[in-house]
Amino acid sequence: MAHYSNSLYERLEEETGVKTGFVRTGSLCLAQNQDRLLSLKRLASRLKILGVSCSLLKPREVLNLHPMVNVHDLVGALFLPGDAVVSPPDLTLALATAATAHGVQILEHTSVTQVLVEKGHVTAVETDRGTVECDYFVNCAGQWAYELGQSSEVKVSVPLHGCEHFYLLTKPLSEPLPPETPVVMDLDGRIYARAWNGGILSGGFEKNPKPIFTEGRNQLQIHTLQEDWDHCEPMLSALLRRMPSLEEAELQQLVNCPESFSPDGRCLLGESPVAGGYYTLAGMNSSGLSLAGGASRFLAEWISFGYPSANVWPLDIKRFGSLQSSRTFLRHRVMEILPLLYELKVPRWDFQTGRQLRTSPLYDRLDAQGARWMEKHGFERAKYFVPLGKDLLALDQSKTFYKPDWFDIVGAEVKCCKEAVCVIDMSSFTKFEISSSGDQALRFLQRLCANDLDVPVGHIVHTGMLNERGGYENDCSVVRLSKNSFFIISPTDQQVHCWSWMKKHMPKDPQIHLEDVSWKYTALNLIGPRAMDVLAELSYVSMTPDHFPSLFCKEMSVGYANGIRVMSMTHTGEPGFMLYIPIEYALHVYNEVMSVGQKYGIRNAGYYALRSLRIEKFLAFWGQDLDPYTTPLECGRETRVKFDKEGGFLGREALLRQRERGVSRRLVMMVLEEHDPDHDPWPWWGEPILRGGDLVGATTSSAFCFSLQRHLCLGFVTGGLLAGSPTPVTPDFLSRGDFQLEVSGQLFPAKARLYPFTSLPVQQRPRQAPLEITGLHGK
Numbered sequence: 001m002a003h004y005s006n007s008l009y010e011r012l013e014e015e016t017g018v019k020t021g022f023v024r025t026g027s028l029c030l031a032q033n034q035d036r037l038l039s040l041k042r043l044a045s046r047l048k049i050l051g052v053s054c055s056l057l058k059p060r061e062v063l064n065l066h067p068m069v070n071v072h073d074l075v076g077a078l079f080l081p082g083d084a085v086v087s088p089p090d091l092t093l094a095l096a097t098a099a100t101a102h103g104v105q106i107l108e109h110t111s112v113t114q115v116l117v118e119k120g121h122v123t124a125v126e127t128d129r130g131t132v133e134c135d136y137f138v139n140c141a142g143q144w145a146y147e148l149g150q151s152s153e154v155k156v157s158v159p160l161h162g163c164e165h166f167y168l169l170t171k172p173l174s175e176p177l178p179p180e181t182p183v184v185m186d187l188d189g190r191i192y193a194r195a196w197n198g199g200i201l202s203g204g205f206e207k208n209p210k211p212i213f214t215e216g217r218n219q220l221q222i223h224t225l226q227e228d229w230d231h232c233e234p235m236l237s238a239l240l241r242r243m244p245s246l247e248e249a250e251l252q253q254l255v256n257c258p259e260s261f262s263p264d265g266r267c268l269l270g271e272s273p274v275a276g277g278y279y280t281l282a283g284m285n286s287s288g289l290s291l292a293g294g295a296s297r298f299l300a301e302w303i304s305f306g307y308p309s310a311n312v313w314p315l316d317i318k319r320f321g322s323l324q325s326s327r328t329f330l331r332h333r334v335m336e337i338l339p340l341l342y343e344l345k346v347p348r349w350d351f352q353t354g355r356q357l358r359t360s361p362l363y364d365r366l367d368a369q370g371a372r373w374m375e376k377h378g379f380e381r382a383k384y385f386v387p388l389g390k391d392l393l394a395l396d397q398s399k400t401f402y403k404p405d406w407f408d409i410v411g412a413e414v415k416c417c418k419e420a421v422c423v424i425d426m427s428s429f430t431k432f433e434i435s436s437s438g439d440q441a442l443r444f445l446q447r448l449c450a451n452d453l454d455v456p457v458g459h460i461v462h463t464g465m466l467n468e469r470g471g472y473e474n475d476c477s478v479v480r481l482s483k484n485s486f487f488i489i490s491p492t493d494q495q496v497h498c499w500s501w502m503k504k505h506m507p508k509d510p511q512i513h514l515e516d517v518s519w520k521y522t523a524l525n526l527i528g529p530r531a532m533d534v535l536a537e538l539s540y541v542s543m544t545p546d547h548f549p550s551l552f553c554k555e556m557s558v559g560y561a562n563g564i565r566v567m568s569m570t571h572t573g574e575p576g577f578m579l580y581i582p583i584e585y586a587l588h589v590y591n592e593v594m595s596v597g598q599k600y601g602i603r604n605a606g607y608y609a610l611r612s613l614r615i616e617k618f619l620a621f622w623g624q625d626l627d628p629y630t631t632p633l634e635c636g637r638e639t640r641v642k643f644d645k646e647g648g649f650l651g652r653e654a655l656l657r658q659r660e661r662g663v664s665r666r667l668v669m670m671v672l673e674e675h676d677p678d679h680d681p682w683p684w685w686g687e688p689i690l691r692g693g694d695l696v697g698a699t700t701s702s703a704f705c706f707s708l709q710r711h712l713c714l715g716f717v718t719g720g721l722l723a724g725s726p727t728p729v730t731p732d733f734l735s736r737g738d739f740q741l742e743v744s745g746q747l748f749p750a751k752a753r754l755y756p757f758t759s760l761p762v763q764q765r766p767r768q769a770p771l772e773i774t775g776l777h778g779k
């Protein structure tokens with residue numbers, strides 16, 4: 001988005017005749033330590049994929065670009081020559097001038113009081129100067145967007161919170177810097193600085209920010225926010241350390257100006273799930289200027305064509321729901337988000353605030369057994385379980401781009417999944433039930449899903465819900481509970497998006513009933529060859545594949561509890577069962593499973609083990625590997641697409657066209673070679689994939705495969721162009737390719753695969769710690 005904004009702003013002055021203050025200065029991100037440098041190398045890789053030019057510099061090279069920077073404590077820097085600065089008010093005027101020239105009418109000094117919605121769609125906005133009828137409304141009210149969303153009868157959640165932001169201005173320096181001097185970002189010092197009117201403008205993102213306006217908007221207060229020199233002292237010291245010659249400079253002003261931040265530091269874009277035609281573009285997280293051009297383009301495309309031209313799921317407002325909109329949650333989270341802008345982000349970091357919002361009934365039980373937690377869509381999920389006697393503090397503080405401290409722990413959980421049986425609490429999954437009096441639910445799902453759902457009762461179907469372009473809006477498992485009722489299991493963070501997608505396409509038939517039952521069921525995943533023994537003992541029913549075939553669901557009793565939905569699938573490719581348990585039975589069933597499972601070597605496991613297992617089996621997950629711009633044909637899922645089913649399905653025509661053209665982009669598994677997991681940086685996601693030295697794609701997820709004792713990554717590669725047309729990615733293209741993966745700036749050879757391993761070697765023991773599967777903390 002910033003890239004597009006940059007090119008838009010560059011030509012705006014010529015187009016409008018209004019000055020924008022655009023100067024191509026470039027920018028310098030400084031690194032004071034090796035970890036920061038590594039993160040800049042990762043950023044350089046990402047920029048390479050996006051086609052943004054940048055280069056890594058040695059400290060002394062920084063001096064050639066910026067004479068005032070003290071480089072003595074630096075280990076390197078990243079230079080982005082294309083970056084630019086603008087004058088915000090001038091740019092705003094230029095944008096308004098350009099919009100007006102294209103027919104836009106701007107009403108100044110006009111307040112929107114509420115947005116009117118009828119039959120689920122926007123019809124008008126009420127303002128203090130009258131009502132304006134409209135089909136579309138965009139809430140881009142900055143830090144007032146939350147309040148504006150709440151002010152209508154149909155309440156729209158726009159989760160953001162205001163925070164004070166400080167910057168200082170100096171008077172002109174005795175030797176002013178040329179205006180094209182690069183902007184400096186000293187991330188470890190938490191400050192930025194740029195040349196401004198002959199002096200310096202410098203601000204920062206402090207560790208202890210000051211949230212404001214939790215109680216609601218206050219237009220007047222904004223102009224009376226106080227300077228706070230004590231609060232800014234650490235940033236001022238950091239600035240003087242970075243630019244010691246500023247000791248001589250005279251300060252002109254310390255400005256305190258509020259900004260708004262979303263719960264994950266990314267903006268809030270797109271159509272509201274509760275009101276059609278109600279769009280949002282807010283929560284700009286201190287990057288409103290750099291992102292405005294690109295974000296607005298996506299928004300305009302979305303409104304005009306029904307979808308933006310690229311995958312914007314990470315920005316989609318539907319990644320949040322009302323559950324992230326409590327004022328307390330937002331106030332606490334903003335105190336974490338603002339510092340995070342310049343924080344060193346290592347793989348698998350987790351938010352510390354807003355935690356324990358949604359938990360499984362087993363939370364305390366698992367916590368007492370050593371669970372270390374991560375959060376998804378407000379739900380606590382166990383990452384792994386720390387065995388008794390391990391140094392908990394060290395593990396909690398483990399922040400690294402290299403081999404993490406939990407390596408052996410997760411290795412032991414994986415081993416137990418393969419050789420015995422593990423339990424993973426997967427209650428965070430989104431679950432819907434849909435039913436109808438006649439076959440309306442079936443007909444609706446048949447239209448929405450690419451796979452055939454007209455299967456015998458009890459069967460489970462893995463299917464995508466595709467858009468008109470054939471891309472994944474949802475990747476789910478659907479269970480046929482009865483002739484006219486279905487149970488749909490979707491990824492955790494699909495709760496709002498999937499609900500809204502289904503509602504949008506659902507016929508207006510009062511006989512179809514859709515319910516979000518996510519909170520009603522605790523989901524336990526029993527993974528491993530002994531899972532069937534545990535369940536057989538608890539249910540007095542044979543659980544062998546002959547009696548309980550794969551992808552099958554039965555309501556059974558487990559222990560004393562009746563009505564447990566037992567499903568023969570594990571989301572890992574390993575044998576086992578998912579148990580969907582009405583929440584009041586959760587503790588009982590868990591206790592019984594752990595008790596009976598002891599003699600089979602049962603133990604708890606977490607999501608890190610699951611990740612390793614699913615990537616080893618080449619199982620792509622929505623949100624990480626799949627998105628609305630990825631089709632089933634691009635990830636080898638043709639078998640889940642029933643082109644010939646009666647009535648067709650949404651996305652069919654696009655898939656037929658793609659099949660005819662050939663698939664020029666494919667999900668592949670990359671097997672990393674000559675990579676030492678003990679000493680080399682680990683892949684995470686977003687690593688460039690090269691073929692014969694040319695960039696052909698990027699990874700989407702990765703994990704250490706304990707069976708092969710090496711890293712596996714999933715990612716997409718493109719086949720390149722032949723006479724201007726994309727060429728298909730064929731097995732030949734992959735097998736003959738000389739592939740490499742760029743991990744934190746280092747190149748490693750890799751083998752590309754289109755299919756999972758048919759057999760994997762028995763897991764080897766790591767050199768240091770022996771893997772234990774017995775003597776575990778069961779009941």
Ligand SMILES: Cc1cc2nc3c(=O)[nH]c(=O)nc-3n(C[C@H](O)[C@H](O)[C@H](O)COP(=O)(O)OP(=O)(O)OC[C@H]3O[C@@H](n4cnc5c(N)ncnc54)[C@H](O)[C@@H]3O)c2cc1C
Pocket residue numbers: 110111112113140141142143144145148165166167203257258259281282283284285286287288289290291
């Ligand atoms: C000190 C400081 C430095 C910054 N530096 C940078 C930087 O270097 N680079 C960068 O990219 N970004 C920077 N930003 C961030 C950037 O300024 C913001 O992200 C951006 O201004 C947000 O734009 P917006 O349009 O979303 O909101 P705003 O600019 O706040 O605009 C919202 C508008 O909506 C109006 N409004 C509110 N409620 C209503 C209503 N009910 N009816 C009608 N109108 C309403 C408001 O009056 C306001 O005009 C900085 C911000 C600050 C404070």
